[in-house]
Amino acid sequence: MPVRTVSLLYLILLGCAVAEASQFTGVLLVLALLVVPAATASALTARPSVGLALSVGLAVVTVWAGLAAAYFTNRPVGFWVTSFGFCGYVAARGLAAARGVRRRRVVVA
Secondary structure: OOHHHHHHHHHHHHHHHHHHHHHHHOHHHHHHHHHHHHHHHHHHOOOHHHHHHHHHHHHHHHHHHHHHHHHHOOOOHHHHHHHHHHHHHHHHHHHHHHHHHHHHHHHHO
16 A cells, blocks of 8 residues: 555645634634544554544544533533543543553563
8 A cells, every 4th residue: 555645645635624624613623623533542442443433433422512512501612522522532541541550460460
């Protein structure tokens, strides 16, 4: 597989997605929805196919949770989406750290 070509096509597609979506939602929210679910998924799994599916699922759940929270409060959607995404990332990193500690203990013991 030509890695450089695929990487270049991915970056072009990502740039187009950010340019189009930022006109409607804002740059912070677009970056939060592009980066945070992917970082959360990469903290939970090392397999690319599982990480891709998990990232999409996390983004959808984050958006729906943010929409629901914004409906019932007076805070904007972007605040809730970014907050839920960040909390999910922190929880995933904590879970990954806890799993790493358990693995090291099993190996040492």
